[in-house]
Amino acid sequence: MSGTNHRIDGKRLWDSLMAMAEIGATPKGGVKRLTLTEVDQRGRQRFAAWCEALGLTMRVDAIGNMFARREGRDPTRLPVLLGSHLDSQPSGGKFDGALGVIAGLEVMRSLNDLGITTEAPIELVNWTDEEGSRFGHSLMGSGAWAGIYPLDKVYGLRDVDGVTVEDALNAIGYKGEAPAAPFPADAYFELHIEQGPILEREARQIGIVTGAQAQVWYDAVVTGQDAHAGTTPPSARRDALVCAARIIDLVDRMMRARGEDGRGTVGQLHVLPNSRNVVPGEVRFSVEFRHPDTAEIDRLAAQFPREAGFIARDCGTPLQLTELFRLPAQPFDPGCVDLVRQAAARLGLPAREIVSGAGHDAVYVARSVPTAMIFTPCKDGLSHNEAESIEPGEAEAGCQVLFEAVLARANRAL
Amino acid sequence: MSGTNHRIDGKRLWDSLMAMAEIGATPKGGVKRLTLTEVDQRGRQRFAAWCEALGLTMRVDAIGNMFARREGRDPTRLPVLLGSHLDSQPSGGKFDGALGVIAGLEVMRSLNDLGITTEAPIELVNWTDEEGSRFGHSLMGSGAWAGIYPLDKVYGLRDVDGVTVEDALNAIGYKGEAPAAPFPADAYFELHIEQGPILEREARQIGIVTGAQAQVWYDAVVTGQDAHAGTTPPSARRDALVCAARIIDLVDRMMRARGEDGRGTVGQLHVLPNSRNVVPGEVRFSVEFRHPDTAEIDRLAAQFPREAGFIARDCGTPLQLTELFRLPAQPFDPGCVDLVRQAAARLGLPAREIVSGAGHDAVYVARSVPTAMIFTPCKDGLSHNEAESIEPGEAEAGCQVLFEAVLARANRAL
Numbered sequence: 001m002s003g004t005n006h007r008i009d010g011k012r013l014w015d016s017l018m019a020m021a022e023i024g025a026t027p028k029g030g031v032k033r034l035t036l037t038e039v040d041q042r043g044r045q046r047f048a049a050w051c052e053a054l055g056l057t058m059r060v061d062a063i064g065n066m067f068a069r070r071e072g073r074d075p076t077r078l079p080v081l082l083g084s085h086l087d088s089q090p091s092g093g094k095f096d097g098a099l100g101v102i103a104g105l106e107v108m109r110s111l112n113d114l115g116i117t118t119e120a121p122i123e124l125v126n127w128t129d130e131e132g133s134r135f136g137h138s139l140m141g142s143g144a145w146a147g148i149y150p151l152d153k154v155y156g157l158r159d160v161d162g163v164t165v166e167d168a169l170n171a172i173g174y175k176g177e178a179p180a181a182p183f184p185a186d187a188y189f190e191l192h193i194e195q196g197p198i199l200e201r202e203a204r205q206i207g208i209v210t211g212a213q214a215q216v217w218y219d220a221v222v223t224g225q226d227a228h229a230g231t232t233p234p235s236a237r238r239d240a241l242v243c244a245a246r247i248i249d250l251v252d253r254m255m256r257a258r259g260e261d262g263r264g265t266v267g268q269l270h271v272l273p274n275s276r277n278v279v280p281g282e283v284r285f286s287v288e289f290r291h292p293d294t295a296e297i298d299r300l301a302a303q304f305p306r307e308a309g310f311i312a313r314d315c316g317t318p319l320q321l322t323e324l325f326r327l328p329a330q331p332f333d334p335g336c337v338d339l340v341r342q343a344a345a346r347l348g349l350p351a352r353e354i355v356s357g358a359g360h361d362a363v364y365v366a367r368s369v370p371t372a373m374i375f376t377p378c379k380d381g382l383s384h385n386e387a388e389s390i391e392p393g394e395a396e397a398g399c400q401v402l403f404e405a406v407l408a409r410a411n412r413a414l
Numbered sequence: 415m416s417g418t419n420h421r422i423d424g425k426r427l428w429d430s431l432m433a434m435a436e437i438g439a440t441p442k443g444g445v446k447r448l449t450l451t452e453v454d455q456r457g458r459q460r461f462a463a464w465c466e467a468l469g470l471t472m473r474v475d476a477i478g479n480m481f482a483r484r485e486g487r488d489p490t491r492l493p494v495l496l497g498s499h500l501d502s503q504p505s506g507g508k509f510d511g512a513l514g515v516i517a518g519l520e521v522m523r524s525l526n527d528l529g530i531t532t533e534a535p536i537e538l539v540n541w542t543d544e545e546g547s548r549f550g551h552s553l554m555g556s557g558a559w560a561g562i563y564p565l566d567k568v569y570g571l572r573d574v575d576g577v578t579v580e581d582a583l584n585a586i587g588y589k590g591e592a593p594a595a596p597f598p599a600d601a602y603f604e605l606h607i608e609q610g611p612i613l614e615r616e617a618r619q620i621g622i623v624t625g626a627q628a629q630v631w632y633d634a635v636v637t638g639q640d641a642h643a644g645t646t647p648p649s650a651r652r653d654a655l656v657c658a659a660r661i662i663d664l665v666d667r668m669m670r671a672r673g674e675d676g677r678g679t680v681g682q683l684h685v686l687p688n689s690r691n692v693v694p695g696e697v698r699f700s701v702e703f704r705h706p707d708t709a710e711i712d713r714l715a716a717q718f719p720r721e722a723g724f725i726a727r728d729c730g731t732p733l734q735l736t737e738l739f740r741l742p743a744q745p746f747d748p749g750c751v752d753l754v755r756q757a758a759a760r761l762g763l764p765a766r767e768i769v770s771g772a773g774h775d776a777v778y779v780a781r782s783v784p785t786a787m788i789f790t791p792c793k794d795g796l797s798h799n800e801a802e803s804i805e806p807g808e809a810e811a812g813c814q815v816l817f818e819a820v821l822a823r824a825n826r827a828l
Contacts, residue, residue, distance in 0.1 A: 194645060195642045195644075195645045196641075196642055196644075196645025196646050196647075196650075197641070197645075197646060197647075197650045198645070198647065198650075201650070213644065215644075217690070226796075226798075226799065227610075227611075227795060227796075228609045228610055228771065228772055228795070228797055228798065229677060229679035229681055229702060229704075229771075230609075230610075230627065230629075230677060230704050230770075230771030230772045230773070231608060231609045231610025231611075231612070231770075231771035231772055231795065231797075232610050232611060232677075232771070232795060233610075233611075233612065233674045233675075233676075233677075234669055234670050234673070234674060234676060235674060236610075236611045236612075236615070236795065239666065239679075241662060241680055241681075241683065242662060242663065242666045242680075244659075245658075245659035245660070245662035245663050245666075246659070246663060248655060248656060248659035249656065249659050249660060249663065252653065252656045252659075255648055256648050259648070260647045260648060260649060261647075262647075262648060263643060263644060263646075263647075265643035265653075265691070265693055266655055266656075266694075267643055267655075267685075267688070267689055267690045267691055267692050267693065267694060268685065268688050268689060268690050269655065269683070269685050269688070270688075271681075271682065271683050274681070274682050274683070274684075275681055275682060275798075276631070276681045276682050276700045276702065277679070277681055277702065277772075278681050278798065279679055279681065280680075280681060286690045288643060288690065288691065290643075290644050356644075356645075357642065357643075357644030357645035357646070358642055358644045358645055358691075359644070380639075381641060381642070381645065381646060381650065382640070382641075383642055383645075384640075384642065384689075384692065385640060
């Protein structure tokens with residue numbers, strides 16, 4: 001089996017991660033590299049320069065996705081893709097996204113150092129705007145590439161200052177020539193931090209990601225009646241916040257009824273008029289459920305609106321519930337997942353199968369390309385946070401698994 | 415009994431209410447007359463001009479409270495006070511406060527028209543900054559007058575633009591010569607809209623206010639841990655909003671356990687980071703309880719922190735609960751209350767006893783002066799709202815009761 005005795009360079013990987021983290025560095029040790037800003041441009045340019053130094057050929061598509069190609073021995077083979085994203089949340093960390101791109105770069109560097117020519121070509125990808133923080137649309141680059149989001153609609157999205165995606169692409173010189181459309185590829189591998197606590201808690205170095213959870217998201221509005229808190233007796237109250245509170249409790253109970261695989265969250269909530277001595281007349285909040293099993297999400301999507309409606313009726317405060325979207329579970333490719341499993345086993349790294357709870361570019365890429373992901377632990381499960389932290393040894397282990405999986409795929413017998 | 419055949423002029427009262435409502439009128443039919451602004455200055459000037467036209471003597475104290483005096487026959491008698499406030503909430507209505515002041519003006523006008531000389535002098539008061547909307551300190555004028563708030567501390571309070579109370583008083587020319595301190599007075603009567611639904615629901619024209627509720631107010635902070643909503647399993651969650659939701663439900667249940675006299679409200683709540691796909695790491699909210707019985711508030715103040723603490727412990731999310739203040743119930747003067755009761759009975763107006771749930775200047779005045787209040791119904795119990803509404807006949811009935819109670823008190827045998 002190829003790759004077994006080849007090692008990536010953990011120190012070089014870490015140094016490049018830190019060098020990328022300088023671009024948009026925040027005082028609290030995090031990163032603010034919002035998509036398609038001048039800061040993102042500098043990140044892209046540093047990445048491009050690193051790729052060029054390796055002799056890779058850079059191609060940019062119409063939504064700014066960057067593909068750095070290393071040719072293989074067999075010109076008829078489809079490329080093996082690997083990568084992630086370089087944009088960050090407004091108060092993001094050093095590793096969310098950057099790890100997958102910079103580890104991909106380290107894979108390319110190691111292939112060069114080791115003088116390896118793979119059978120298939122390999123392309124390292126930096127997807128545009130995974131985070132969605134600026135234009136309100138996460139997985140934008142991979143979604144446009146996969147044909148899920150029509151390009152002209154994406155071009156017209158605006159940030160808070162009214163700048164469109166198309167203008168922003170042009171402003172930083174990253175509206176490329178290549179079409180933003182799926183091209184035939186043999187596989188896609190993405191290394192990412194878990195953004196959750198499971199691997200750390202179980203002391204596993206590697207998460208073998210078998211797929212992504214099914215999800216259903218809602219917007220909820222409870223309408224009560226503003227009333228004076230001192231003068232309005234219990235029988236006359238229609239308190240929107242009391243109703244919302246009981247629905248929040250319901251979401252938590254419905255999650256826990258599904259055991260450790262359940263996810264149910266009210267993350268955002270606004271109270272109106274939000275004044276100490278006024279019974280709240282309106283509460284707006286988000287609800288989301290996730291589960292590895294699409295059927296379970298379908299059951300939740302049937303039960304939750306009914307149960308929440310009962311609560312609202314009891315409270316005398318009408319509930320308007322809007323289902324924003326429902327995504328089925330996205331299983332990853334068994335063959336690609338198995339390459340990750342084999343690499344971890346061969347390296348003797350403690351590993352476990354895991355289902356991705358977060359959205360990743362890989363979820364959209366998986367619709368047209370055989371895909372797998374590799375997770376590494378992150379400290380306290382923290383992400384989307386300047387305190388996001390991983391150990392150099394964890395980055396190295398994840399990158400080594402990525403290297404071996406990519407190499408095995410690129411050299412596989414057809 | 416004096417006054418029985420004397421009638422105030424309901425049309426003149428309503429016209430003056432509408433004339434005052436022109437000052438700071440909002441497009442939605444409400445009033446924005448924030449304390450000590452140029453708009454408030456115009457309201458005060460119109461009021462002063464009306465008083466001067468009646469031959470009343472205006473006195474302004476050091477916190478801007480205005481006292482318009484009508485002399486009585488007996489110079490040794492203490493004055494009977496009546497009034498309320500002319501300032502409003504930012505989105506206030508036409509009647510909250512203004513009714514009591516303009517009805518007091520109508521009492522003075524009717525006394526003049528009817529050629530009545532009372533035994534005791536009568537003073538009509540416009541208290542400064544009842545609402546607290548600008549400087550964050552409600553009942554400011556009556557509180558400073560009553561000696562509850564030290565004047566130099568009140569002078570230093572600032573609005574959002576950094577303007578102090580003292581500067582604002584000087585800017586509109588209402589930092590007066592008279593000391594802001596309680597002077598001996600025989601009684602204080604205040605007519606006010608109920609700001610609640612009870613009178614309307616029971617079709618009563620008059621609320622005989624027997625006192626003000628006891629209150630206890632808290633600030634609550636629940637500390638959890640921000641975590642990714644998709645990746646964090648139930649066992650690893652410390653969701654501050656789920657804990658807050660259960661405490662909100664507790665507040666509602668503790669209120670309802672006390673029947674129609676109970677009040678318990680979470681009116682204000684902020685979620686951090688308040689992002690759809692992040693388990694909330696912190697929730698800050700207000701809690702208040704009110705009850706006519708001080709002992710019941712003391713029991714609530716003992717039980718609630720304990721019960722809320724149990725919930726927080728179960729949720730694994732520490733709760734920090736700060737008691738902001740606890741006010742005992744403020745009973746009004748039985749003799750003054752009885753004058754209100756007698757007037758309503760004599761006029762054949764449907765009336766009921768009621769405890770004030772809202773804060774009023776009368777609550778502070780009552781600490782040194784025998785006090786009573788009269789409530790009139792307001793549409794749907796709405797107040798602190800541009801849609802605040804009362805019927806002209808309701809204003810007239812309330813004013814007539816005020817007239818008779820004041821006249822009876824000012825002419826009482828000593």
